[in-house]
Amino acid sequence: MGELRLMKGNEALAEAAIRAGVDGYFGYPITPQSEVVEYLTAEKPHERTGMVVLQAESEVASINMLYGGGATGKKVMTSSSSPGISLMQEGLSYIAGAEIPCVVVNVVRGGPGLGDIQPAQSDYFQAVKGGGHGDYRLIVLAPSSVQEMSDFVPLAFDLAFKYRNPAMIMSDGLIGQMMEKVELFDPMPRMTDDEIKEKYPWATNGKPVGGERRIITSLDLDPHRLEDHNHHLQEKYREVEENEVRYELFDCDDAEYIIVAYGSSARVCQKSIQLAREEGIKVGLLRPITLWPYPKKQIREFVDKGVKGFLSVEMSAGQMIEDIKLAVEGQARVEYFGRYGGVIPSPEEVVEAFKNKFQED
């Protein structure tokens, strides 16, 4: 059993970064995630593990610090909230193009624009469809507890390095701010410089003696070579889709209907399916843990097993429902219920919405 603590989601994530052997954190304050950089500066991780922590001048600088640091083979991460993540899209596109592993945390707040500082999930499209320019994908993990804010840090780094791809932990203002019991994993040592050089021969950390220099770039002016590179990226993404889908099921064995919800919405819907079952409605919950790759096959299997309908419950105005529809391919009803702009749905209103949508069945 690891160390138990009562922590905010943002603090658990910051502590997990130190324990996961992260080499560098570069970030800029923004509500509701500023506890991450505050915790990291207060904890003096430089003394604990040698981890570098730097408050950057902007989110644009933060993400480019990840580009530079990640390209040397070090474990680097940043965190921000929606408006700041928008500023990082240029950098994420370069990082994805140059295939640099790194972890970006988005503690989502209401939008668009400056929006508000309350929990939301309205950055779904931005996270799972690319976000910046060009054909690329982020690996996106959606924690729904403080425990997962901690556990997903090493997981995100494992995936980022396995596929040389940026990974995102997409949380929200609720998971970031609420306090829960968390079991912290035992600290993992940071890799030594020699281990990094041995393990990541692509990394630009000084040309090997007698060897060839390395170049990290997203540029290739030859369209045919760039197309080849894009083919390679797409093949990698297919491999991620094949191997890395993660989800959790609640009461789905006998379910006639399935609610699909992630993150905070999934926490609300766990209660909703309990209330619905008390009324005799056979409804289950599918919680996507990876938002990209999306659990399309699992949803399709439920269709083939005769599930009559799906309800996408989101703290956004109907974004994830598009991916459910793509999975269902018109073979079952797919409905939407959401609150947004920083409003969290109640379990009761989800049940009410469910009954309204499917009452004629």
Added chain:
Amino acid sequence: MAEITVQEIIKPENLVYKKTPLMTDKVLSYCPGCGHGTAHRLIMEVIEEMGKENDTIGVAPVGCSVLAYEFMNVDMQEAAHGRAPALATAIKRLWPDKVVFTYQGDGDLAAIGTSETIHACNRGEQIVIVFINNGIYGMTGGQMAPTTLVGMKTSTSPYGRDVHLMGNPLKITELIAQLPGTYFVTRQAVHTPAAVRKAKRALRKAFENQVNNIPGLSFVEIVSNCNSGWKMTPVDANNWMEENMFPFYQLGDIKVDGKLVEK
């Protein structure tokens, strides 16, 4: 007199100079007469002479020198437009024993990357920034830069830079010299053999500061021509640079050992 052949000229006993192995054999993509190639070579010679070939990471910008990594035979990263100082900050902090430099043009460093430039300088990151100032956007075809002189014609100031409409040319080098984080700030040129020798000494000093762990950033501006963008022959461009650029962008050290040079 018998004709001398190339084979005779390149006999070992006749060679007094050779290309540093830290420049690749790739043919430079720069226009004939451009200063970039010389600036590249000087940096690579300094790295070679300091024995830092295996301990150097360079960051290339967006601009004419976007392909600098094709020519510089050390580990290289290619940044987004203006962001090189942010990349270099992280690289140096994560690998403090390595030599880290950025190579940036005026649009990259003094327009879109102003924030990254100023904050890297102000934090005193222990990196070298090499700044090539030719007063124009070369790669995109000769548009106005932050450093374009008053009255200078470019494709986006076709009647000359009008300060009332387009603002003033930015002396960013003087600006960053004011920041406590910069240790060595100098402005050089590479248009004559004498200037090349001076520029190399300045680059050597900048890189030595970093290798010797002297706190603070070293910043070397090289005022260069852009004969294609300026629509002149290489010789005319160098003459025009001397007559017009140098009076505004005066050559010489601006800050040495952390202290502003009295003019």
